[in-house]
Each structure stands twice: as C-alpha cells, then as structure tokens.
Amino acid sequence: MVPPSHGHKDPAVAAAAKKMMNNKRIVIVGVHGWFPMKLVRSMIGEPTGTSIKFCEQMATGIKQYFQEEHGVDLPLGDVVTLVPLEGEGKVEDRVHQLYEKLLNNSAWLEAVSSADVILWATHSQGTPVSMMLLRHLLERGHIHLIRQSVCLLAMAGISQGPFPALKGSLIVKYFEADAARELFEFMDSSSPISVQFRTSLAYILHRGVKVVLTGSMQDQVVPLYSAIMTSIDHPNLLRSIYIDGHLLTEKNDFLIHLVVFAVKLRNWGLSDHNLVVHLSEVLAGSLYALEGGHSTIYEELEVYMTAVKYTFETAPFGQFIRKTAIVGEHVQQAQLSVEKEEAEEAEEAEVNMTPFVAKQQQNPFYLPWILHGIMTDPQVLANASLVDDLKQLLQLFEQWHPTSARLKELKYRLDPIRTVRL
Template sequence: KIAVVGVHGWFPMKLVRSVMGEPTGTSEKFCEQMSMAAKYYFESEHGVKIHDNSITMIPLQGEGKVEERVDKLFNSLVNNPAWMSALISADVILWATHSQGTPVSTLLLRRLLDRELVNVQRQAVSLLAMAGICYGPFPTLKGSLIVKYFEADAARELFEFMDSNSTISQKFADSLGYILRRGIKTTLIGSMQDQVVPLYSAIMTGTSHPNILRGMYIDSHIYSQDDFLISIISFALRLRNVGLSDHGLLTHISEVLAGNLYSLEGGHSTIYEELDVYVIAVRHLFETAPFDLITPMEAKIDPFQSKVRLNPFYLPWAMRGIFDDTRISNDPILSQELKNLKVLYDSWSPASAKLREIKFRLEPLKAKL
C-alpha cells in the first residue's frame, strides 16, 4: 500500500491571481505526478505493475503562514477517516511539496512522527521538496510591489527564512533535523532558472546529512551537456551528494541563475511538471541504504543569512578550495571531471553580462582549471 501526500506552496491572493492566473502547483497535481512516478518506477525497474487501488492520494490544502498551515493541514488529515486509515496502514509514504510547502511539510511530518501516525520502523517515507523556500526567496524580491502592497503576512513571512536566527527558521531547522534523524529520505530539487527561490535556498546548502539527496531541474530548452555553468553546478551537487564540501560554490553562483519574474521563462513553476523530478525521489527512497534506523545521526545545520549581494571574491576562493581538496583530487572520477571542466571553461562563451562576469572571476584559476 502506498500513501501519496501532496502539499502546495504559497498561493498569491485573489487580486494577484486575476492578473497572473490561477496557480497550477496544486496538491492534487503533486499527488498525481508522484503516483505516476511510483507506477513508472516499479514497472520499469522491477516489472511490477502498481494498481490504482494500491495508492491513496492525500492532497492537503490550506493557505496562510507556515504554522497556520501546519495546523490546518493536520486537522484536515486527522478529520478524514479514509486518509488517516491509508496513512497509518501504508507500507510506503511518498510526500511531494513545493515552495513554501517545504517548511510546512517538514513541521507537519514532525508532528505526525511525534504522534506515531507515521512509523518509520515499518514504513518507508520520502519527502520531495521542489524549489523549497528554505533560506527564503531572492533577497532582491523583498522590495517587490506585490509583497509590499498587495500581499498578506504569509508572503512577508517567507523573507524571515533568510535569517537562520528568526523564530520560524529555528522551528524549521529543528523539525528538519528531527525528520532526518528519524530516517526520512529527503530529496531537495532546485530549479536552475527559478524566478523566486535561489538554488542555495532550494537545496539547503547549509545542511548536511546522509538522508539528503540534492539535484537541479533544468528547462530542456536551455540544457546543453557541454555548457560550463551547468556542468560546474552539477559537479558541485555531486560533491554534496557524496558527502564532500562544495566550498561554498553553490551559494555564490546562485545569484546568476535567477529567471525573469515577469516572463514565462523560469523554472519555479515548471519544475513540478517534470515527471523525472518525482522519479528521483522514488529512486532515492528505494535505491539508497537506510540511515539512522539503528544509530540516529544528527544533521549538521550551519547558521545562514541571505544577502542582497554576495562578495564577488568568494567565488574564485570556492573554486580554489575545490581544487586544493585532496579528497576530490585523489578520487579518479572526480579528478577527471575537474579536467573536463577545464575543457568546457576554455570553450565557454557566455552571452549575458552576468555570466561573462562569472567567467572573469574564474579567470585567475585558469591555471588550476
């Protein structure tokens, strides 16, 4: 039996929706996508056909600030006998969320674990967080007219996640550490051209734990296997996924990845349309070793404070840290990838001013590259 839970992100108020259109990232959407991903995985990898009656979809809905939503969604769940029965009896729980739904889901999962409504001793549990606002939105959006004049407290609260010392950030970090310690496989997928959430926020660069898998969604029309920027970000993500440091590279390269907030370009809302994003979370759950069920491991959560503009000199130092890291240079696979990056860097001809600036910053490291 599989229970699939979907938790939507923050929705703009009706006045803004009338201009921007109704949101498509609904809880029902996430449930449907995750259900398809589970069926695809079991049939393609194991030749097992999962029937619809083996899956119960639990689309949780409710708007507001983070803790308000946690209360609403919890009450909605426990007051639905069919959902509660499916959740408690499930062998597998697949949870998908987006944007503001990430801290909401994390706090809600902790409550369910605390009350033994989810039991990791007999249930396999996965949390997929797509473009999660974990360290807040892009700091430059704080002055947005939408946020300042049209939106309610729920939108303004998102910027409190920029400071790890804020009350809501501390509650989020505490709950995140708890669910990781309890063995929840957590898949963090950021979007390369997100208009709202920086990559460092979506993948929680300041948090380390074996139960975390990180990835990046790239719109197909901008993807190129030979693109230096895509390759270096993918390499840094791979470092984090094998337990090595990226020396701050992902944080300091995030600011050049922002999509256009006022155009259809950008992946904040296209990330949840891609089935492979959900399949990654299913694979993470079933194809990696279970951690923490016998000896719990604490998550390492570093303090974080988002800045409007990062120090441009940190980027070359981050790259230098990678090249001087013997754990990387002594690994035959990772060291070969570094050599491949040199070839891509030499042939890289970025078109935008922001990307040309990145190439300029990395120029002193050409000798190492």
Template sequence: MKAKPDTVAGKKFVIIGVHGWFPAKLVRSVMGEPTGTSAKFCEQTAKSLQQYFEQEHDLVLPMNCMTLIPLQWEGKVQERVEKLYSFLVDNPATLDALQSADAIFWTTHSQGTPVSAILLHRLIQNKIIQLKKQPICLLAMAGIAHGPFASLKGSLIVKYFEADAARELFEFMDPSSEISEVFRQAMAYILQQGVKTILVGSMQDQVVPLYSAIMVATEHPNILRAIYIDGHVYSPDDFLINLIVFALRLRNAGLSDHGLLLHISDVLAGNLYAWEGGHSTIYEETSVYKLAPHYLFDTSPLGGLLPNHQENHTTTRTSTMVEAKSELFHTKVRLNPYYLTWAMRGIFDDVRVIQVFGDQLDRLRILFDQWHPTSSKLREIKFRLEPIKARL
C-alpha cells in the same frame, strides 16, 4: 501464452502533495495555481511509482494500492500546519491510510517545504507515522529553506501583493526568527529519524535561490540534492551547468563545495516580470518525480518493502541515525562577488575532491576554455574566474 506480470498487490502506499504559497492572479503565471498543484504532485508521484516498479522490477502497482492525499490550505506556515494536521488525524480515512501504509511519499513545493517538514515532525513524534516500519521519502521542489531572493523584498510585485504569508517568506532569511528555528528543528528531527529527503532547486527560479532550495546550510546523509534545468537553456557541454551539477555531486558525496553553490545562486535568478520558467515549471517535469522511488528503494536502507527482490544499491552513501549538521545561515542582500574565485580554488586544491572526482575536474578545465558566454552576467562570472585559469 505470455504470463501475467506479478503485482505489488497487498502493499499500501500513501502519496501526499502539499502546494506552496500563492499570490493574487496577476503573478500566478509565475508562481503556479494553488488548487491543482497538490493534486498534480500526487498524480505525478503515483505515475512515477508505477513506472518504477514496472521498469525496475517488472511488477504492476495497481491504483487501489495507493492512497492519494492532496493537502490544500493557504496561509502562513504554522496556520497551514495546524489546519492540515487536523485534516489528516481527524479524518478516519486519511488517519487509517497513514497508519497502515507500507511506504509514504511526500511531494511539496516552495513554502510547502517548511509546512511539510513541520507536519512530518509532528506526525512522527505523535506516532501517527512509524518510520521503523514505514519508509518515507520527502521530495521538496524549490523549497524556501533560506527565504526568497533578498532583492525581491523591495520589488513592486511583492509590495503590491504583500500579505502575512508573503512577509513570512522573508523571515526564513533570518535563522533566529521563530519560524526559521521551528523549521530547522523539524528538518533536523525528520532527517535523524530516517526520512529520505530530496531537495531539487531550479536553475532559473524567479523566486527561490538555488542555495535556499537545496538547503545549503544543512548536511545529512539522508539528503539528496539535484537541480532542474529548463530545456531551452540546457546544453550538455555548458561550463556553468556542468559546474553546478559537479558541485551538487560533491555535496551528495559528503564533500564540501567550498561555498560555490551559495555564491553562484544570484547569477541564476530568473526574471520575475517575464516568463522564463523555473519556479513553476519544475513541477511540470516528470523526471523530477522519478527521483523519489529510486532514492527510497535503491539506496540503503531499503526498508524491507520488497523481500523477494535483491536490493539495488546505486550509491555508497548510507543513511544513518546521525544528527543533522546545520549552520545558522544569514541571507545577505549582496554577497561578495569575488568569493567565487576562492571557492573554485578550494575545490581544485581539495585532495579528497581530486582523489574521487579527478576526471571530472579535467572535464571542467576543458569546458571552461571552450566557454564563451554572451550575457553580461555570465561574462562577469568568467572574468572573476580568469585568475584561477592556470589552476583549472
């Protein structure tokens, strides 16, 4: 008779979902629906957590060990923070769940990212959440850290549905705006306090550039950066895809990408007027949610949640109580298109990159030679990179 698997009974997990900003119905096919996404985030995170314990530790995580809290409220960032904070602390059930949790998973999307960071800042500062005994993972999908694509400010759709919440999104392009400063301070605080943060951008996002989603101006060992790629555009041997993934690896290793991710972002913009996936399909992909338990439990420090199991360190990076390094990033309407050449040259001349990722540089050289893009935008990218082909 087969023995019953062990369970994680006795441990308490809180899973919080926070949706982004939503315009009128006409463009919700691109942005997603407001009422169901927070609940979807909670449900998908719960499933990924159960799968993690079953597949990695042969443990069963009962549903009654998890409290799912989908947070729903529309409006400007600070308005949402006030409403959602009151809901969490004024509701005895949610307050008790937060204070008694052994671990907290927080999943958010788009405008919900600054909302979540500011909320977490307040909850930690007011000792509602205590990170010394409650490890936290924040999974931010297509977060709007540095604003939307600058070109959208003059689009007919944005103008037609312009509202306070929509206008505020563009304030994140200016680091001196009040909301940008509040968000930047909140992120610096929660990172220093030990919140493990996963920033996932979407390769064909119609609204949020990759540099914004991965918070390109901020560096801290508690940040893990990743990219979601729609299946219909993915190819394992595509040069551009491999280049972007490589640049993200550099950032995750604490090395410089020499500005490549910033200057490649405009090329990746999806079409706001046509269905291409990207901004909303990112939260339909189950693999995105699986990053959270692996990052929280499989990287140092584990948090002492599983005392009877060995730590499985999948990375050499160590989360420390260090200050976040953040530059005052000013979003420009148009970047110098020829900066890409110098970014690539900087990468291939970087001694540290050569020492750690030399084999991957060789693979990029081969893929570049085999790359034959068909679109005018991508042919232009290859043209810009041709002068450094000898270095590749």
C-alpha cells in the same frame, strides 16, 4: 556522469520486485506552495490545485519506475492512496489547518497510519509546512517509522528564504503582508520560524525520513542554495537540480556542468566551499520573463522519479543509496553507492546545521577563490572521478562563450582558474 538506467531484464529481479510489493500499501501526500496574487500566479504557478497534481505525478512515477526497472505493472488503484492537502496562510497556520484536515478525514488518516510506504511531494512554501506537519504526525503516533518508509520530495522549497532582492520588488509589495514578511524570515536561521523549521527537519532526518531537496537552476523566486538547503548536512538528504529543457541548447555548457558538479560534491558528503551560495545570484531567473523555473519544476516527471528511486533502491527495499542530479528533461546520474549497513547507519548520524543569514548581494570576487579551494581540496583530489570532472570543467571553460552580460562578467571573474594545474 552516468546515463539513465534502461531497466532490468532479469526475470528474477522482476519476481523479487513483485514479491517486495506484495500486499504493500502506498500513500502519496501532496502539499502545495503559496502565492496569493493572480498576477504572481500567472508567473510562478497556482498554489491550489497543485497538491493533487503532485500526488498524480508521484503516482505516475511509481508506476513507470516498476514498469521500466522491474517489469512489474503496479495496479495503482489497488495499491496507492492519494492525499492532496490544501490550505493557505502563514506556515504555522497551514500546519495546523492541514493537520486538522487529516484528522477530520478518517479514510486519509487511516491510509497514512497503515501504509507501508509514504511518498510526500511539496513545493515552495509547502516545504517548511510539510516538514513541520510530518513532525506532528510522527510525534503524535500517526506514522511509525519502525514499520513504515517515508520519503519527502521538496521542490523549490523556501528553506533559506527567497531571493533577498525580491523584498523590495513591486510584486512582493502586493503580497499579503504577514505571509510575505514570513517568507523573508527564513533568510535568517535564527528567526523563530526558521528555528522551528530546522528543528523539525533535524527531527525527521534523525528518525529516518529520507528527504530529496530539488532546486530549479533558473528559479525566479527561490535561490538554489535555499532549495537544496546548503546549511544542513545529513546522510538521508539527497540534493538534485532541475534545469528547464530550453536551457539545454548547449549539451556541454560550462555553467550547467559547474552547478551539477557542486551538487554532486554535496551528495558525496564533501564541501562545495559555498559555490552554490555564490552562484545562486547569477542563476536567478527573471520574475517578469515567464521563463518557468519555479513552477515548471513540478511539471517534470523525472523530478518525482528521483524520489521514487531513492525510496525503493535504498534500505529497507534496496541495497544501495543512489545519488542523482537532475538536468532538464533528462536525468544525469552522479552515483555514490554504499553498502546496506552504511545506509542503515545514516539514521543514527547527527544532523549538521550551520548558521545562515542571506546577504543582499554576494561579493563576486569570492568565486575564483572558491573554485581554487575546490580544485586544491585534498578530499576532492583523492577521488579520481571528481578529478576527472574538474579536468572536464577546465576544458569546458575554455570552450564557453556566454552571450549575456551577466554570464560574460561571470566568465571574467572565473578566469584565474585557467592557471590551475591538475
């Protein structure tokens, strides 16, 4: 992993950045998640009011990026238009609501249609809402990807459903019934709402929209496999993980490095052998401990910076695709650069979707076999950087001394990996 960039000092680069942004117009769309109960809101965040927060955070990220990377002071008020969309209900109802709000606000609609760059930030249930709404905007000619660049940041998105165990929890029973049931329908990729969502995602990816899927390592509501959509692959997808700063007490923690490695594999276009799916249950935060995770993800500026970098460092603005994994309040970069021609070919790639049905409980005995599969995978072993990562993981495993019962059990289950020789 490579430390964060500290910015470019070359005046020529700054001049090029100024030229790139000359007369460019940027629109930032924010779409909040949905949790109706006051009790739940106190635990996992307010649904309304966060749309404008997403917009403001993304705007701050844009300004910081051009200052740090290119030495350019971007006048946000002249360049950026914020479009915070709010409205509650089931997914399809929200899609129609937000579309009507855009149609009824001529200034917003004109800004979206005329922008050179559209950055979209959404959270939780807002993820399927946003992808379906974006498809509407593309189909109805409000957005034209032949002259516009679009990047959607999905934070802790309920893409493959919440944790299955929440279905029977006391808190969920107090949710508004219809919307609550619908969240769990995303656990099955063949359900009508999942089919609509996945079809919309495939549509926008194929058209050239860039999508950043960011999961929270200790989310109380959304499993990591759901937030980063492990059942879908496409070159325009970038996966990242946010880890609350209070979890980074041990810099060389085995579990953190293991999760980041799994995300790195997916960003390299390689199989993680379902490692993320089987780790997600272990990573689940407590809904009652107020420990952040689901709501603190959108407080972290580096989460937005990942989408900003992905937008401006890839075609048509940049020459490369930059793959990043977020760790806590800092960013550790697992980079994969490809030539610009390859980046442009990503738009023509097929969207690979595999069926998915969430299980109430994963079989813990799969984990050592999964890691053995990764450590003997010819595609992984052919990459020197990934082999170095695996060697480091084996060393960290020996040094790992978890204290909680859940993690002690995980270490016991993974003990067979000590027999692997790289």
